[in-house]
Amino acid sequence: MLKKYAALAASLAMIAASAIATPASAQERTVKITGFGAKSGVVRVFGVNSEAALKAAAEEINKAGGVTLGDGAKAKITIEFLDDRCNAEEGISVVRRIASTDAFVAVGPTCSNVAESLFGILQKKVGDASDTGLQFPIIADVAAKGGLAKISEWSFRNVPSEFEMYKSLFAWLKTQHPDLKTIYGGVEKDFAHSNATFGVMKAQAEANGLKIAGQSEWLLADATFSTQVREMKRANPDIVAISAHPFTTCGVLKEMERQGVKPKLLIGLTSSSSIETLQGCAKQAEGIIIPTSFAPVTPEAKKAAEQVAKFGGSADLHSAAAYEIVYILKGVIESQKIMARPDTVAADRVKMREGLAALKETTGLLGKVGRTPDREAIKPFLFVHAKDGSWQVLYKPAS
Amino acid sequence: MDFYLGLLQIIGVHTLLGLSAYCVLLTGQVSLAQAGFFAVGAYVAGMLTVLAAWPLVPALAVAAIAGGAVACAVGFPALRVKGLMLVVATVAFGEAVRLFFFNFDYQVARGGIRIGPHGGEGFRQIRYFPEHGWSTLDVVLFVWSAVALVMAALWWMDRSRAGAVLRAVGEDELAAQSTGINVTAVKVSAMAIGGVIAGFGGGIFAHYTTHIEHVQFGVVLATFAIAYPILGGLSSVFGTPLAVIFIQGFLIEGLRFLGDWRNLLFGGLIVLAMNLRPRGLLDAGSTIALKRLFVRIKERAGAWPQRVD
Numbered sequence: 001m002l003k004k005y006a007a008l009a010a011s012l013a014m015i016a017a018s019a020i021a022t023p024a025s026a027q028e029r030t031v032k033i034t035g036f037g038a039k040s041g042v043v044r045v046f047g048v049n050s051e052a053a054l055k056a057a058a059e060e061i062n063k064a065g066g067v068t069l070g071d072g073a074k075a076k077i078t079i080e081f082l083d084d085r086c087n088a089e090e091g092i093s094v095v096r097r098i099a100s101t102d103a104f105v106a107v108g109p110t111c112s113n114v115a116e117s118l119f120g121i122l123q124k125k126v127g128d129a130s131d132t133g134l135q136f137p138i139i140a141d142v143a144a145k146g147g148l149a150k151i152s153e154w155s156f157r158n159v160p161s162e163f164e165m166y167k168s169l170f171a172w173l174k175t176q177h178p179d180l181k182t183i184y185g186g187v188e189k190d191f192a193h194s195n196a197t198f199g200v201m202k203a204q205a206e207a208n209g210l211k212i213a214g215q216s217e218w219l220l221a222d223a224t225f226s227t228q229v230r231e232m233k234r235a236n237p238d239i240v241a242i243s244a245h246p247f248t249t250c251g252v253l254k255e256m257e258r259q260g261v262k263p264k265l266l267i268g269l270t271s272s273s274s275i276e277t278l279q280g281c282a283k284q285a286e287g288i289i290i291p292t293s294f295a296p297v298t299p300e301a302k303k304a305a306e307q308v309a310k311f312g313g314s315a316d317l318h319s320a321a322a323y324e325i326v327y328i329l330k331g332v333i334e335s336q337k338i339m340a341r342p343d344t345v346a347a348d349r350v351k352m353r354e355g356l357a358a359l360k361e362t363t364g365l366l367g368k369v370g371r372t373p374d375r376e377a378i379k380p381f382l383f384v385h386a387k388d389g390s391w392q393v394l395y396k397p398a399s
Numbered sequence: 400m401d402f403y404l405g406l407l408q409i410i411g412v413h414t415l416l417g418l419s420a421y422c423v424l425l426t427g428q429v430s431l432a433q434a435g436f437f438a439v440g441a442y443v444a445g446m447l448t449v450l451a452a453w454p455l456v457p458a459l460a461v462a463a464i465a466g467g468a469v470a471c472a473v474g475f476p477a478l479r480v481k482g483l484m485l486v487v488a489t490v491a492f493g494e495a496v497r498l499f500f501f502n503f504d505y506q507v508a509r510g511g512i513r514i515g516p517h518g519g520e521g522f523r524q525i526r527y528f529p530e531h532g533w534s535t536l537d538v539v540l541f542v543w544s545a546v547a548l549v550m551a552a553l554w555w556m557d558r559s560r561a562g563a564v565l566r567a568v569g570e571d572e573l574a575a576q577s578t579g580i581n582v583t584a585v586k587v588s589a590m591a592i593g594g595v596i597a598g599f600g601g602g603i604f605a606h607y608t609t610h611i612e613h614v615q616f617g618v619v620l621a622t623f624a625i626a627y628p629i630l631g632g633l634s635s636v637f638g639t640p641l642a643v644i645f646i647q648g649f650l651i652e653g654l655r656f657l658g659d660w661r662n663l664l665f666g667g668l669i670v671l672a673m674n675l676r677p678r679g680l681l682d683a684g685s686t687i688a689l690k691r692l693f694v695r696i697k698e699r700a701g702a703w704p705q706r707v708d
Binding site: 032039040083084085088089090091094096097099116117120123124130131132134145151172189190192195196225340375 | 403406521524525528534535608609610614699
């Protein structure tokens with residue numbers, strides 16, 4: 001019997017000794033960053049790409065030693081990604097779920113309509129005791145509709161300014177193609193981003209002397225476009241500008257080919273400068289010009305694109321923003337000395353918000369990214385065009 | 400905690416939506432117009448609190464009246480059709496309402512910015528709750544007080560002659576008519592009551608999501624509205640919240656951790672639930688069993704010796 005007790009005591013002693021002998025593993029800290037967005041439905045691919053980009057950046061940072069916390073400890077970054085199905089109610093629920101944990105920041109969402117709702121539930125002005133809105137920082141990677149970050153001082157975005165992009169594009173077209181006089185617009189009317197950007201395109205086209213020859217509208221879930229393209233054909237424009245996501249952009253381009261509509265120039269929506277457009281209709285999209293804030297033209301961008309592909313996604317202007325965000329958050333965690341402990345959650349959230357608000361410039365994959373007082377990004381951009389089944393740089397405006 | 404309170408808000412508002420369809424279903428009508436009434440309530444209440452700076456309760460009251468009035472107006476022509484044709488007619492109405500708000504633009508300048516419904520881009524900054532110091536718990540209590548009131552009213556109606564009349568029309572319209580029941584009045588009344596509840600629920604919905612737009616009020620929401628009472632069971636008003644908890648609490652929120660698999664399981668689990676409980680989660684048998692249980696508990700409580708000091 002004594003032998004039995006002795007063996008048991010020895011085993012317990014060994015377990016205790018091994019626990020004491022591995023202080024490094026016991027002390028290893030982690031910082032969880034939660035992303036959220038659409039991982040189902042028509043825009044599912046954006047969520048898939050964002051998750052892959054977040055994971056790719058986190059892995060790079062972890063391989064380089066992780067992030068340094070306020071108490072000097074090193075921590076690894078882990079990524080979790082939640083699906084909000086591009087639904088505002090679910091987006092609010094997801095953010096409340098994240099805010100109920102130790103998280104001090106969240107990255108998302110995909111859809112602008114979700115961003116509008118959940119930025120609305122955040123406290124509008126920091127320190128306003130009469131406003132009971134949620135006090136939790138969120139930084140958006142994809143939701144691209146203009147001016148969303150101004151809804152709350154807790155909301156931030158790392159998305160390009162489409163106003164600047166299309167302003168620059170139309171001004172450049174005026175110098176390059178002075179012979180083109182008319183433009184026809186096509187818009188995916190029921191999607192906040194494409195609808196809002198269409199307004200920007202139209203205004204910039206007119207500002208640069210182009211005459212609007214007409215416009216057609218369709219919905220995100222539409223699959224037939226014969227009527228819209230017939231109207232387009234009747235207008236016989238020099239330029240066709242399509243403000244739609246890859247799925248319906250391809251539908252329209254294929255219908256244009258079927259009806260023999262061949263404008264002298266095609267312009268697309270920023271979100272369509274992705275691999276999905278080329279996978280869906282590379283032949284029909286040949287020549288389409290799109291401004292974008294990402295292309296694998298720098299060593300950093302090429303490396304990021306390879307890393308994102310390893311995690312099952314593709315790098316485009318949206319997922320590249322997610323990739324950059326992880327580095328931005330690392331920088332803020334270190335500069336603001338965020339502790340990432342359960343007892344410092346509220347303070348960490350305030351530090352994160354202040355850190356993000358204080359940023360004047362961040363490092364992006366295409367170069368320096370400016371930050372505006374209303375928490376938006378001024379990202380470098382370039383014009384790409386579809387050529388031989390790939391996106392190729394057409395022109396890089398001087399920043 | 401905030402997350403669970405937020406979830407309770409969603410369940411509460413969807414319960415109101417489900418109850419609006421419950422009233423109509425009692426008369427044997429299948430209406431997919433509830434999302435339309437819900438949208439009317441959402442926009443009316445939002446415009447009153449944001450543009451006219453009304454307090455919330457009167458705004459919700461007007462939203463409920465607007466929902467009821469529209470439902471009443473829809474009820475009359477819809478009565479001319481039955482069964483599948485009524486489904487088609489109400490879907491068409493719901494889409495007409497959605498497309499109306501898709502094109503509805505009524506913005507006013509205030510403090511250097513323009514506010515109000517802006518067509519396809521929606522209606523943002525309906526921030527009555529946070530701007531008036533309501534905590535998440537306050538909103539939950541408000542929502543569930545409204546749900547309790549509506550459920551109590553429907554429960555009372557179910558037990559009164561009015562409930563019997565509604566069910567009689569639902570069971571056999573011809574037989575009901577032959578006993579002197581004015582079927583037209585009953586059906587329109589049910590539609591109007593459903594519209595009032597949907598309009599009221601829509602008003603609350605607009606205020607907790609802070610941003611509304613046409614896509615939120617499409618066929619999917621209309622399908623959810625009718626699925627709640629059908630899945631919950633029409634024998635009792637308590638079946639609807641049970642179904643909302645099952646769908647919103649378990650299928651949508653509870654299974655979120657499953658990632659992509661959640662959407663695959665969603666439909667499958669609803670089919671499974673309907674197969675296991677073909678007359679609803681809370682069918683007549685369950686209701687009677689629950690009643691007996693309550694009576695037994697009451698009897699036991701009464702049989703216990705009273706303490707005499």
